[in-house]
Amino acid sequence: MPQETTAAATTTRVPATELQDFIARTLAAVGMPEADARVVGRIMAEADARGADAHGIFRLPPYVKRIRAGGMNMRPDIRVVKERAGSALLDGDNGIGHLIMKKAADLAVQKARNTGVAWVGARMSNHAGPAGIYARMPLEHGMVGIYMAVGSANHMPPWGGTEMLLSTNPIAIAVPGHTRPPIVLDMATTNAAYGKVKAKAQRGEMMPEGWMVGRDGKPLLDPKRSSEGFLLPIGGAKGYGLAMMFGLLAGTLNGAAFGKDVVDFNQDYASTTNTGHTVIALDVEAFMPLREFEEQVDDIWAQMKSSPMLPGWDEIRLPGEQSHRTYEERMANGVPIHAELRAALDALAQSVNVAPLGA
Amino acid sequence: MPQETTAAATTTRVPATELQDFIARTLAAVGMPEADARVVGRIMAEADARGADAHGIFRLPPYVKRIRAGGMNMRPDIRVVKERAGSALLDGDNGIGHLIMKKAADLAVQKARNTGVAWVGARMSNHAGPAGIYARMPLEHGMVGIYMAVGSANHMPPWGGTEMLLSTNPIAIAVPGHTRPPIVLDMATTNAAYGKVKAKAQRGEMMPEGWMVGRDGKPLLDPKRSSEGFLLPIGGAKGYGLAMMFGLLAGTLNGAAFGKDVVDFNQDYASTTNTGHTVIALDVEAFMPLREFEEQVDDIWAQMKSSPMLPGWDEIRLPGEQSHRTYEERMANGVPIHAELRAALDALAQSVNVAPLGA
Numbered sequence: 195m196p197q198e199t200t201a202a203a204t205t206t207r208v209p210a211t212e213l214q215d216f217i218a219r220t221l222a223a224v225g226m227p228e229a230d231a232r233v234v235g236r237i238m239a240e241a242d243a244r245g246a247d248a249h250g251i252f253r254l255p256p257y258v259k260r261i262r263a264g265g266m267n268m269r270p271d272i273r274v275v276k277e278r279a280g281s282a283l284l285d286g287d288n289g290i291g292h293l294i295m296k297k298a299a300d301l302a303v304q305k306a307r308n309t310g311v312a313w314v315g316a317r318m319s320n321h322a323g324p325a326g327i328y329a330r331m332p333l334e335h336g337m338v339g340i341y342m343a344v345g346s347a348n349h350m351p352p353w354g355g356t357e358m359l360l361s362t363n364p365i366a367i368a369v370p371g372h373t374r375p376p377i378v379l380d381m382a383t384t385n386a387a388y389g390k391v392k393a394k395a396q397r398g399e400m401m402p403e404g405w406m407v408g409r410d411g412k413p414l415l416d417p418k419r420s421s422e423g424f425l426l427p428i429g430g431a432k433g434y435g436l437a438m439m440f441g442l443l444a445g446t447l448n449g450a451a452f453g454k455d456v457v458d459f460n461q462d463y464a465s466t467t468n469t470g471h472t473v474i475a476l477d478v479e480a481f482m483p484l485r486e487f488e489e490q491v492d493d494i495w496a497q498m499k500s501s502p503m504l505p506g507w508d509e510i511r512l513p514g515e516q517s518h519r520t521y522e523e524r525m526a527n528g529v530p531i532h533a534e535l536r537a538a539l540d541a542l543a544q545s546v547n548v549a550p551l552g553a
Numbered sequence: 554m555p556q557e558t559t560a561a562a563t564t565t566r567v568p569a570t571e572l573q574d575f576i577a578r579t580l581a582a583v584g585m586p587e588a589d590a591r592v593v594g595r596i597m598a599e600a601d602a603r604g605a606d607a608h609g610i611f612r613l614p615p616y617v618k619r620i621r622a623g624g625m626n627m628r629p630d631i632r633v634v635k636e637r638a639g640s641a642l643l644d645g646d647n648g649i650g651h652l653i654m655k656k657a658a659d660l661a662v663q664k665a666r667n668t669g670v671a672w673v674g675a676r677m678s679n680h681a682g683p684a685g686i687y688a689r690m691p692l693e694h695g696m697v698g699i700y701m702a703v704g705s706a707n708h709m710p711p712w713g714g715t716e717m718l719l720s721t722n723p724i725a726i727a728v729p730g731h732t733r734p735p736i737v738l739d740m741a742t743t744n745a746a747y748g749k750v751k752a753k754a755q756r757g758e759m760m761p762e763g764w765m766v767g768r769d770g771k772p773l774l775d776p777k778r779s780s781e782g783f784l785l786p787i788g789g790a791k792g793y794g795l796a797m798m799f800g801l802l803a804g805t806l807n808g809a810a811f812g813k814d815v816v817d818f819n820q821d822y823a824s825t826t827n828t829g830h831t832v833i834a835l836d837v838e839a840f841m842p843l844r845e846f847e848e849q850v851d852d853i854w855a856q857m858k859s860s861p862m863l864p865g866w867d868e869i870r871l872p873g874e875q876s877h878r879t880y881e882e883r884m885a886n887g888v889p890i891h892a893e894l895r896a897a898l899d900a901l902a903q904s905v906n907v908a909p910l911g912a
Contacts, residue, residue: 280639281669281839310640313670313835338802355860355869367798377801379794411863429787435738435872438857439726442736443697446849447840453856476672480640481806490805497812498797501714504770510714513794 206536207528208552213251214239216539216551220254221290223546224261225268230293237292237327242529245520246324246380248389252535253323255542256460257290263463266290266320272297280309283448284316288466291322295471299331299339302475306337310480315448319469321346321459325366326380326517332368332475333376336484339368340474344445344452346459346467349388349425353434356409358424359453362387363440368514370478372488374495378514383437384425391417391425445470565895566887567911572610573598575898575910579613580649582905583620584627589652596651596686601888604879605683605739607748611894612682614901615819616649622822625649625679631656639668642807643675647825650681654830658690658698661834665696669839674807678828680705680818684725685739685876691727691834692735695843698727699833703804703811705818705826708747708784712793715768717783718812721746722799727873729837731847733854737873742796743784750776750784804829 218235222228242250260266270289274282282301286294298314305312322328325341332339345361352359362382369377386405394401395417406414406423414423427433445452450470457467478484495512503510524530531539536551543550577594581587601609619625629648633641641660645653657673664671681687684700691698704720711718721741728736745764753760754776765773765782773782786792804811809829816826837843854871862869883889890898895910902909 276840278669278836278839279667280665280671281836283840306639308638309668310637311670311672311833312639315840338806352857352860352869352871354866355857355862357860359856359860367802369798369801377797379791379798381788381791381794385788409863411865428791429740429744431870431872432738432740432787435740438736438853438872439728439738442728442850442853443726443835446853447697447835447837447846449841453853474670476802476806477637477640478806480637481635481642481674482808487806491801494797494801494805494812497718498711498714501711501716501718503714504768506770507713510711511790513790513797 204533205530208531209528210239210243210525212552213242213529216543216548217251217254219548220258220542220546223548224258226290227269233296234290234292237296238323239529241323241327243521243524244324244326244517245524246326246517248387248393249324251531251539253321255538256463258542258546260320260459260463265462265464265466270294274301280305280312282312282314284314286316286319288318288320291320291469291471294319295322295328295341295473296331298471298473299328299475302473303332303335303337306332306475306477307335311474311476313472313474315444315470315472317448317450317468317470318466319450319471320467321469322471324380325364326368326378326514328471328473329366329368329380330376330378331473333370335475336370336478338370338476338478339366340476341366341471342440342444343471344441344450344456344469345382346456346469347388347461348456348458350384350427350434350437351424352438353427353431356424360434360437360441361456362425363437363444365436365440369491370484370488371491371495372485374492375518376514377491377495377512378517380514380517383433383440384427385433386425388425391420395420444472448472563892564889567890568887569598569602569884571911572601572888575902575907576610576613578907579617579901579905582907583617585649586628592655593649593651596655597682598888600682600686602880602883603683603685603876604883605685605876607746607752608683610890610898612680614897615822616680617901617905619679619818619822624821624823624825629653633660639664639671641671641673643673645675645678647677647679650679650828650830653678654681654687654700654832655690657830657832658687658834661832662691662694662696665691665834665836666694670833670835672831672833674803674829674831676807676809676827676829677825678809678830679826680828681830683739684723685727685737685873687830687832688725688727688739689735689737690832692729694834695729695837697729697835697837698725699835700725700830701799701803702830703800703809703815703828704741705815705828706747706820707815707817709743709786709793709796710783711797712786712790715783719793719796719800720815721784722796722803724795724799728850729843729847730850730854731844733851734877735873736850736854736871737876739873739876742792742799743786744792745784747784750779754779803831807831
């Protein structure tokens with residue numbers, strides 16, 4: 195296997211299919227039905243391939259920890275509890291989020307084919323990986339996808355407050371292009387996602403101003419002291435407002451946790467998280483011929499690319515463009531796995547008695 | 554009429570109903586059918602009552618200027634050009650935006666009653682005032698409302714660029730409460746809306762850092778030099794991404810202007826703007842009993858309110874709370890109209906030969 199030496203660690207490249215297989219056999223070994231484990235393996239490996247390193251195989255050890263603690267149901271009865279022609283509410287029966295949101299996206303696509311738009315929410319779910327994965331699902335059906343979620347731990351107070359009542363509640367929106375890649379926004383409503391803070395701490399680096407403040411309202415720059423402060427929303431009160439509305443729509447409206455009820459999935463592995471998410475599918479053909487729309491999206495892409503640049507810039511990027519490049523590169527060359535992560539995965543393999551990654 | 558003396562000007566209070574009547578008779582005098590003029594008058598006066606001072610009667614003189622320049626159709630055939638059970642695309646026939654988006658919201662509510670959710674887009678529209686007005690329309694039907702629009706002038710380049718290809722493309726989301734006011738987010742995707750820059754210039758004040766940068770990428774603080782620079786998106790690349798996605802959904806998908814095609818409505822009064830907007834209505838009862846949802850929204854309100862505060866803060870606000878208070882106060886005491894605005898409205902009244910405001 196090819197090896198790269200980085201400043202921090204030895205990194206090996208592993209084909210995405212091997213990540214997928216390893217995830218599937220590990221989850222099967224701790225009780226997940228094999229067909230389900232394969233679906234989750236494919237989605238998690240796609241997260242890695244698309245560059246969402248903090249949302250792919252990196253999450254497998256904590257998922258297994260939760261499963262062993264009894265915090266997640268391995269044989270959930272994922273069912274529709276409310277339904278209209280263009281809407282549905284799923285109860286995930288405390289299953290893993292990936293399975294529930296795959297089902298939600300499939301149902302939204304099926305409904306939107308008739309009604310033009312469909313809104314499918316889920317409660318009693320769990321962490322599902324990166325938002326963009328689910329927003330992308332309607333793309334191959336000629337549809338726009340939108341995804342919102344309540345984050346799995348509160349790291350932000352209301353604007354002006356100090357009590358952690360809000361998460362980084364993300365949104366993703368995916369729009370298809372024709373010869374260009376789709377335009378895909380995938381963002382937390384905070385300036386930095388919490389995973390980025392953890393990464394800074396691991397590397398022993400300071401955070402830039404604007405990521406976090408302490409309970410005194412002053413900038414907090416040392417990521418090792420992150421528990422003493424909280425994340426800042428984008429645009430101040432505006433990002434707080436976005437996190438609030440996504441929480442109400444993906445959490446409260448679905449009968450899922452929001453506010454004080456959110457369980458910190460990094461601290462508590464046994465309690466039911468009752469995570470809420472929502473997927474919207476919008477059929478382009480309900481508005482204009484798909485080909486015509488895709489060509490116009492390509493034109494917008496070209497307009498943005500051809501703008502003159504600010505001093506010091508060498509490229510204007512469209513939302514999702516970097517992730518698309520990472521995907522092409524990683525599908526060709528494999529996903530980089532740091533030695534530290536590999537060690538954790540090897541230990542996991544041994545503990546559940548499956549063949550290690552890439553074996 | 555009660556008078557207040559402020560630092561800048563003499564302000565009189567005018568009942569919202571008088572604003573409404575004045576707007577209606579002025580628009581009727583320049584050719585709008587009376588029933589339509591009354592609808593627009595009511596919406597514009599509501600904008601003023603809710604504190605959206607830059608989106609209410611303040612806009613009447615430029616609207617009349619556009620009408621006289623032949624830039625807006627006084628007898629539009631506003632029609633559904635594409636339709637499914639949960640979606641519709643309206644062609645506004647270059648009518649005033651308020652009429653078109655009122656029709657879009659009514660249609661979305663009617664459809665969502667059956668399908669759970671409805672998405673209604675419009676093209677060939679014009680400026681429609683504040684986003685929040687249309688997001689609020691579904692509230693009285695027990696529904697969540699969402700509104701997105703392409704702004705009526707480009708003031709922002711793509712992230713890293715210098716060509717003005719994007720507007721402040723706003724979003725509004727409204728969620729009903731029970732004993733509390735609804736929670737209503739209404740925001741531009743830039744740190745400051747362009748109207749705020751103009752207000753700073755009028756008052757001879759400097760802008761805070763973060764509102765605008767020059768073409769050199771350095772902070773631009775003098776609002777009188779605003780034409781030399783551009784607005785900054787919230788959260789940097791994230792706000793750019795939001796403005797992009799709202800532009801694609803409310804503009805491109807509706808066959809409306811986005812990117813280079815956007816007409817600057819402050820500079821060009823004759824060209825058809827082909828403004829695009831979208832309203833989404835989501836029926837709460839498709840997910841849970843309305844009363845139960847509203848009570849849970851009240852509970853979220855109370856949770857946020859009871860958070861301890863950062864030093865120097867004396868209140869935590871929910872999105873839309875300030876606007877709600879302003880509304881209550883102005884419905885009781887009238888809308889403050891500055892002497893400068895009154896003079897402009899008096900001149901307008903004379904030029905179209907109608908009775909002046911409050912007469």
